[in-house]
Every structure is written in structure tokens, then in C-alpha cells.
Amino acid sequence: MNRKGCDIEATGINYTIYTQKPQPPFKIFNKDQQVTQHQQPFPDPDTNPRARRVLREVSCHAKPWEVLAIVGPSGAGKSSLLEILAGKLTPQTASIYVNQKPMDKSRFKKTSGYVTQKDTLFPLLTVEETLVFTAKLRLNLPSLELRSRVKSLIKELGLTHVANARVGDDRVRGISGGERRRVSIGVAVVHDPEVVILDEPTSGLDSNCAFQIIDMIKTMAETRGKTVILSIHQPGFRIIKLFNSILLLANGTVLHQGTVDELNLSLRLIGLEPPLHVNIVEFAIDSIESIQQQKNQKSSNLEQDIITASTNRITQGKFTLQQLFQQSKVIDLDHDHEDNKDQEQEQDQMITDGFANSRFFEAVILTHRFWKNISRTKELFAYRTLQMLVSEALPVFLQEREILMKETSCGSYRVSSYAIANGLVYLPFLLILAVLFATPLYCALVPNFIVGNSVISGVIGSFFLFSGYFVSKQGKCLEYLFGKCLVSGEDVLREQGGYEDDGSDAPKGDLKVPFFEFFWTFVVLIIEKSA
Ligand SMILES: Nc1ncnc2c1ncn2[C@@H]1O[C@H](COP(=O)(O)OP(=O)(O)OP(=O)(O)O)[C@@H](O)[C@H]1O
Numbered sequence: 001m002n003r004k005g006c007d008i009e010a011t012g013i014n015y016t017i018y019t020q021k022p023q024p025p026f027k028i029f030n031k032d033q034q035v036t037q038h039q040q041p042f043p044d045p046d047t048n049p050r051a052r053r054v055l056r057e058v059s060c061h062a063k064p065w066e067v068l069a070i071v072g073p074s075g076a077g078k079s080s081l082l083e084i085l086a087g088k089l090t091p092q093t094a095s096i097y098v099n100q101k102p103m104d105k106s107r108f109k110k111t112s113g114y115v116t117q118k119d120t121l122f123p124l125l126t127v128e129e130t131l132v133f134t135a136k137l138r139l140n141l142p143s144l145e146l147r148s149r150v151k152s153l154i155k156e157l158g159l160t161h162v163a164n165a166r167v168g169d170d171r172v173r174g175i176s177g178g179e180r181r182r183v184s185i186g187v188a189v190v191h192d193p194e195v196v197i198l199d200e201p202t203s204g205l206d207s208n209c210a211f212q213i214i215d216m217i218k219t220m221a222e223t224r225g226k227t228v229i230l231s232i233h234q235p236g237f238r239i240i241k242l243f244n245s246i247l248l249l250a251n252g253t254v255l256h257q258g259t260v261d262e263l264n265l266s267l268r269l270i271g272l273e274p275p276l277h278v279n280i281v282e283f284a285i286d287s288i289e290s291i292q293q294q295k296n297q298k299s300s301n302l303e304q305d306i307i308t309a310s311t312n313r314i315t316q317g318k319f320t321l322q323q324l325f326q327q328s329k330v331i332d333l334d335h336d337h338e339d340n341k342d343q344e345q346e347q348d349q350m351i352t353d354g355f356a357n358s359r360f361f362e363a364v365i366l367t368h369r370f371w372k373n374i375s376r377t378k379e380l381f382a383y384r385t386l387q388m389l390v391s392e393a394l395p396v397f398l399q400e401r402e403i404l405m406k407e408t409s410c411g412s413y414r415v416s417s418y419a420i421a422n423g424l425v426y427l428p429f430l431l432i433l434a435v436l437f438a439t440p441l442y443c444a445l446v447p448n449f450i451v452g453n454s455v456i457s458g459v460i461g462s463f464f465l466f467s468g469y470f471v472s473k474q475g476k477c478l479e480y481l482f483g484k485c486l487v488s489g490e491d492v493l494r495e496q497g498g499y500e501d502d503g504s505d506a507p508k509g510d511l512k513v514p515f516f517e518f519f520w521t522f523v524v525l526i527i528e529k530s531a
Pocket residue numbers: 017052054072073074075076077078079080081233
């Protein structure tokens with residue numbers, strides 16, 4: 001595999017979000033009314049009140065073997081920039097070059113690793129299992145080689161002592177937050193990507209733990225030639241020293257890109273004196289307003305200089321330094337052309353038809369993973385089976401939805417394989433449910449098909465009807481509307497003690513019939529998808 005590294009250069013990134021007018025619920029399905037965030041329905045984002053300019057003319061450069069840190073206050077646009085660089089978001093304008101070639105998004109997503117701010121892991125799997133399943137899905141390697149690769153990754157991540165412990169989450173007790181972050185990083189790098197993009201890898205961790213994680217990432221970049229781009233809120237003293245380059249972002253504009261020493265120097269050049277022993281990045285974030293004022297003034301002077309220079313050039317027929325630099329770059333590109341060709345061939349061989357496994361093997365691996373998750377629930381298996389069928393089949397999917405979206409968006413496997421595997425695992429449970437439903441009805445209640453059918457329809461109908469009374473206060477808006485508007489039996493609900501005791505019309509949060517959740521979350525999902 002190519003070890004030359006991956007150079008990423010982005011210029012002129014402009015990203016604007018257009019918020020939509022609230023629409024009547026039934027117009028959601030009207031295709032003509034739909035406007036995606038990325039289409040530009042309004043010509044001028046500066047004058048449009050519904051436009052929110054997230055990034056303006058952002059440029060950045062990330063080099064192999066180095067760590068580029070994107071810093072800035074909350075809402076500066078760090079996550080948006082990372083998602084654009086990872087090929088997950090499409091801005092209105094941008095030129096992104098990967099090794100001096102325009103970025104091929106689908107290819108880049110497969111050959112890079114993206115770590116989201118939130119850990120999306122299966123809580124019931126162990127650390128080793130999590131990494132083994134991901135490795136199986138992403139790499140087409142013999143079992144022994146795959147296991148030894150995972151073992152060495154676990155060692156590199158510093159997780160050997162918890163390799164057999166369950167990952168856990170807020171509800172299921174498992175490994176610590178810092179260790180979970182490491183597992184998320186492991187999942188993103190198990191296929192040895194050349195580029196690793198991490199959104200706030202240290203969020204929620206204490207300073208020591210944060211340092212250990214960044215130190216580990218830095219070691220990965222230095223020893224394996226990876227290009228690392230990460231965002232970070234408030235890096236401590238020790239952490240700052242690990243960054244090769246810092247990009248200071250504020251209100252969607254770049255105020256600085258360079259080393260920490262260069263940041264220090266530019267602050268001094270604009271008349272800001274960082275006190276001794278003060279964290280320079282924190283100082284820069286605190287002084288953003290002053291830096292921005294200076295920058296605006298500078299750019300208006302610069303604009304004037306450019307106009308003068310271009311007038312001179314036209315009159316004298318000379319080239320600027322930048323133009324000469326561009327020309328030399330073209331010559332370098334010719335030299336690199338042959339190298340790049342070999343490199344691409346190697347990568348093409350690796351990616352083959354885009355997935356590491358055939359559809360059949362993907363379904364087998366995913367079935368195995370589902371089965372492990374389902375069989376490891378705390379409750380008794382039989383009870384769990386029934387409970388899951390009635391109330392959790394869809395919630396389980398919703399819990400896994402983020403993982404599914406993350407994994408399929410980076411090309412780990414096909415959505416159809418997930419559907420097949422899920423179907424295979426749930427099939428026996430559905431069969432059990434069908435038998436449980438059918439037996440008493442058939443034996444005790446039902447003399448013929450028509451009556452049987454009516455009874456079943458009645459039971460299911462009651463579920464949907466009465467569950468409307470018990471909508472969670474924190475529940476989704478649509479659910480609440482349904483409970484309030486379509487089913488107007490408020491008195492029944494009051495009698496049942498289904499409303500809050502303070503006399504308000506908010507239904508009690510703990511009275512929630514799962515079937516309702518089941519059905520309406522599904523409807524909400526479909527609506528979200530079609531919108
Ligand atoms: N889908 C969206 N709809 C509306 N506003 C959005 C959306 N996505 C991002 N924004 C806005 O864009 C701005 C930048 O968001 P982004 O998440 O990139 O910031 P950030 O620097 O990563 O913040 P944080 O450090 O708090 O995560 C924020 O003001 C945010 O509210």
C-alpha cells in the first residue's frame with residue numbers, strides 16, 4: 001500500500017445553511033415544496049434572513065505525518081468544516097484537492113477514517129469484538145491475520161487491559177469514557193486509512209486523558225504517515241505542543257493557520273501581547289474580536305494593494321510570485337504523475353468493487369453481530385424476546401441507526417446486507433410472536449377465520465388507539481400532536497391519572513405505551529427521510 005501520505009488542500013469553502021419556513025404537516029409530502037440545505041434557493045445569503053453563513057472563504061492545508069488542529073469558539077464552524085473535508089457535507093463552493101487532484105468523495109470516504117463527536121458503538125459488544133467485526137466488514141483478510149491486526153491495534157490504542165470488557169454506554173456499565181473514545185478511534189482506523197478526521201476527540205475527558213488521546217493520535221501520524229485533522233475546544237498547554245499546525249476559526253472565517261509559534265508572532269504583530277505562561281490558543285480565542293478587527297482592516301488594505309499590483313502587471317507584463325509558484329507546481333505535477341498512477345492502481349486493487357466482502361458475507365458478519373447484541377441482554381431471554389417484539393424492535397433499530405448511517409456512509413457494507421441480517425435475526429422472534437398470538441386465539445376464542453381476523457385487527461387497533469393517551473412529555477412533537485388532536489379523550493386520560501398532577505395538560509412522562517412509540521417514530525422517520 002502507498003505510504004507516501006495524503007496531502008489535502010482546500011480553498012474557497014463557502015457553506016450557507018438555509019432554514020426553511022415551517023410548513024403545514026400535510027405539505028411535507030409535496031415534492032415541489034422540498035428544499036434541501038445544499039440547494040441554493042435564494043440568490044444572496046448576505047441579505048436573506050433565512051440564510052446562515054457557516055463558513056466563508058475558508059482555506060486550509062493538511063499534510064501527511066502531521067496533525068492539523070482546528071480550534072475556535074463554539075459555533076465557529078469546526079464540525080461543519082470537518083464534515084466538508086471528510087466529504088460528508090457539500091458546501092456551495094469549494095475546491096478540495098487530495099494529493100493535488102480534485103477530491104473523489106466516495107473514494108475518499110472509503111480510504112479515510114472519520115470519528116464523530118459522539119461515540120456510536122454497540123454497548124453490549126466487547127472492545128475486541130467491536131474491532132474484529134469492523135475489521136471483518138472493512139478488510140478482506142484471512143481470520144488469523146485479521147485477529148493479529150486487531151490485537152496490535154488494541155495494543156497501539158492502549159486498550160489491552162480492557163480488550164474483553166464490554167463497551168457499555170450511559171445505561172449499560174462498561175469501559176471508561178476515555179477508553180470508549182479510543183475504541184471509536186480504533187473503529188475509524190482499523191482499515192489503516194491515510195487520513196483520519198476527528199471531531200472533538202477529547203470532549204468530556206479530563207486533561208490527562210485528553211493528552212493521552214492526542215499523544216496517541218500524534219504517534220499514529222508520525223509513525224504511519226497519516227494525515228490527521230481534528231477539532232478541539234480548549235487544548236491544554238501540553239496538547240498544543242503536539243500539533244504541527246493550528247487553524248483558528250471564528251464565525252466561519254479563518255483567522256490563522258500555522259504553527260503555535262507563528263500564532264504567537266502574528267498576535268504580537270497586531271499589537272496583542274500574550275502574557276507569559278498563558279496558553280496561547282486560549283488567549284487567541286479570547287482575543288478573537290481584536291484579531292478579526294485587525295484582519296478586516298488588513299484585508300481592505302490588501303485589496304487596495306492587489307488592485308494596484310494587478311494594474312502594474314497589466315501595464316508591465318510581469319508575473320506575480322504566486323503565478324510563478326503555480327507554474328512550478330504544474331512541472332512538479334508532471335514529475336509526480338507516474339508515481340500517482342502506481343499509487344492509484346494499488347488503491348484500486350484494494351477497493352475492488354467498493355466493498356471488502358460480498359453481499360453474502362456481509363450479511364453473515366452482520367447477522368453474527370446482531371445475534372451477539374440480542375443474546376446479551378440482561379433480562380431472561382424468553383421475557384426479553386416478548387418484550388423486544390412488542391416494544392423494542394424499532395427502538396433497537398433507532399439506537400443502531402446512527403451506527404448504520406456511519407458505517408454505510410463510509411462504505412463499510414451495503415444497506416441491503418444490514419436489512420437481510422436484521423431480518424434473519426428477527427425472523428425467529430417474529431415466528432415465536434406469531435405462535436404466541438395465534439395459539440390462544442385459535443384455541444380459545446376463534447371459531448373461524450373472519451372472527452379471528454377481526455379479533456387480531458381489534459387488538460392491534462386498540463394498541464394504536466389507546467397508546468395515544470400516554471405520550472411522553474419529552475416525546476416528539478408529532479407524537480404529542482397525535483395524542484392531543486386525533487384522540488380527544490382527555491377526560492379518560494385524566495381519570496386514568498395520565499396527566500401531570502399540577503393540572504397542566506401535559507401527559508405523564510412515565511405512562512408511555514411502546515407500541516405508540518413504535519408506530520409514530522416510524523412515521524416520523526419516514527417523514528424526515530422524505531423531507
Ligand atoms: N443543520 C443546521 N441547521 C442550522 N444551523 C446549523 C446547522 N448546522 C450547523 N449550524 C450552525 O452553524 C454554526 C456552526 O456549527 P458547527 O457545529 O460547525 O460549529 P462548531 O464550531 O463545531 O461548534 P461546537 O464546537 O459547539 O461543536 C453553528 O452556529 C450552528 O448553529
